[in-house]
Amino acid sequence: MKILDRYILTSYLKTFFTVFIILMFIFVLQTIWLYIGELAGKDLDAEVIFKFLLYFSPKLVPLVLPLTILLTSIMTFGNFAENYEFAAMKSSGISLQRAMRGLTVFILFVSLTAFFFANNVIPAAEYKSINLRKNIAKLKPAMAITEGVFNEVGNINIKVEDKSGDNGQYLTDVIIHQKTDRTGNFTVMKANKGELVGSTNSDVLSLILKDGNYYDEIQPTDYRKKPNKPFAKSYFREYTINMDLSNFNNVDLEDENYSNTQGMLKISELNESIDSFSTEYNKKVKDFSSYMYKRSGVTSMDINLNPSDSVQEIKNSILEKYDTYQAQQIVNLALGSVNGAISHIILKKSEFKKSAKQLNKFEIALHEKYALAVACIVLFFVGAPLGAIIRKGGMGLPMVVAILLFLTYHFIGIFAKNSAEDGSISPFWATWLSTIIMLPLGIFLTYRATTDQGLFVFDNLINPVRKVLKKAGLIRKKTK
Template sequence: MKILDWYILKRYLLTFLMMLLLFIPIGITVNLAEKIGKILEKEVPFGEVVLFYLDFTVYFAHLLFPLFLFLSVIFFTSKLANNTEVIAFLSSGVSFSRFLRPYMIGATVVAILALILGMYLAPEASKGFNDFDYKYFKNNKKAVETGSVYRQINDHDFIYVSSFDAKKRMGQNFTLEHVVDNKMVYKMSARNIRYIEKDSVYRMVDYVKRIIGENNDEFITQRRKDTIFSFDLEDLTPLEYIAETLTYSDLNQFIEKEKERGSSSIGRYELVKYRKWSLPVSVYILTIIAVAVSSKKRRGGMGVNLAFGVSIAMVFVFFDKIFGVMAEQSDFSPLVAVWFPNIIFGVLAAYLLYHARR
């Protein structure tokens, strides 16, 4: 590798690292300032606070990964251009494609890091982050309860809860319907159902079982009933962040399981799955756009490049969010929703790169 390659690659990675080190402490400070009162009020152990902010660091970095990368490339490339270093490189006979090569090597390093982060580290961090958040900060009922759940858990059984408290592991207004050949055989209901981890059983309060007969129905009632069901606790808790807390292999298994049960949230889960692959690709696209935009020396200096770069980043995030919401709330394909922004900005990257070479 030539001196030029090492020079640019080192600046690429160091500037990206410095951008992370600059913004992550700001994010931690803002979050801590917002929650320090509750932390002190609840006397949260110091060790748990440290672990929470370690998870927060990974969660925050993964969330804003493309933006940090884009701004860091624009920043140091604009600096090279303002110091006429880019002109010196190209005037020495180096083609623009050759000038771009160390950027692509750096993008490969960052893309691999983004892939590992998205597949394994970010899900664990997201789980720790959300668990801590629910445990200490979301005390009101609306914060810890999900909406109603109705799903098929096997060929014959359907379950329903009007809401589920993730903190207490308790569902309200539980029913289980057992259907054979489109006819209900029996129906269980309870005012609430709670998972008792110590005994690995579900405890139902105000339990009623109605057995459907040809002429008369039989009712069995108990004030409290402990039993074992074939469904898992997660079947009652389709928390919005559940897909984000699963590693890639676990997420694939979870999606297949949800498809078999006819879940209405498949689009949301597949969106998370496809984003794990689209993020590393966006690293290359944003790197090319950033280099093409900032490699020319402009009259306004670095500020113009940064302003233009921030504008492009905001449009990228806007497209990503809009299509993400469409996939979650409608039948719009999650695959198209995830990859469409990359395709649009890939075309933009090719256009800007063509004119930058000229």
């Protein structure tokens, strides 16, 4: 390795590791802030908390690494340009491409490492972290209750507006759906306040509800009374629900039985899952289409219909074969059948939408592993020439520029992936969109930097306008 390559690489690596450690520390602090309410006051030892943070840290690398490469490139090449080191290189016949050659090899190595990390380390860390968090939640049931959404705890589904207290045991605005052997939620309880009473040494957790109402839907024997939805309502000052937590407190924090998220899978496993989900999804859609076609009764109709006839003409031709009473009964049955079919279609549509969303998530997770490696290369060719152009090193302007570029890159990716989950755009384009947008910018900046041009040449924009104004006589020509 030549002295120049060694000098550039050493300067880059010093800044790279410093920036990476600082950014990782900041994002780990953010993780602690997000989960401090779940970890503090839970009687967890330091080893469990350390494992929790250790397992969550690898998931931060897809955020930290691209930002580190972008910021380090701007800072390093900005320092070279600010201290006229690039001018000295160019005067010696060394171009920007030649100066970047050694770092390009390093960035390729980093991108390959990032790919390996995303395919092996992050899935393993995701597997460990989710299982550890689930086990902690079982150890402390209050931790399993998230504000604002329904949570399954024991034999109830519970939703609370707010939690308070040292262990989150005091609940506000409680809604409970109690599970029964019957299909559906027939028993609902609402209370202004609630309190969780129990300990890790007990197999019973008591939920004490205060100042609320108890609703129990009555199932009438006469089906004609079902649309009225009769129910029994009672008021209580205090009501206690005891939940058996024998399986909760007997918790092994090393247990790892939870393994059904896309973040835990490698590329080979994702490909297998996507293929399996796609086959199953297409089969369900085809079976449902066939079922609805047969349910319509078209296959059993022995009537010659003219395709040019209107619906009203077809209906009249069928009903003419029956008297008025029978025709009325047929119409009522047909309307009931159509309404039932519509309800069934709406239900299946929601089910298919969930399946498609899950499939899209798996495809996004697959492409993200490749996109991370490519993003490292693209952001290097954005940051390095940009630093050479702005000719400013340090943590001031380079930090601002890097953050603005990275936020643009990051938010485009987030919005695109959210759109891809509901099927608005392809998961492939959603994952690669931010990188594809940054690629022309990297090419443009590299060209401008290697040809010793500024970021923008305003004369190219102003001169055509000036010529037009001169022809119009609005600007006088200069006289010698």
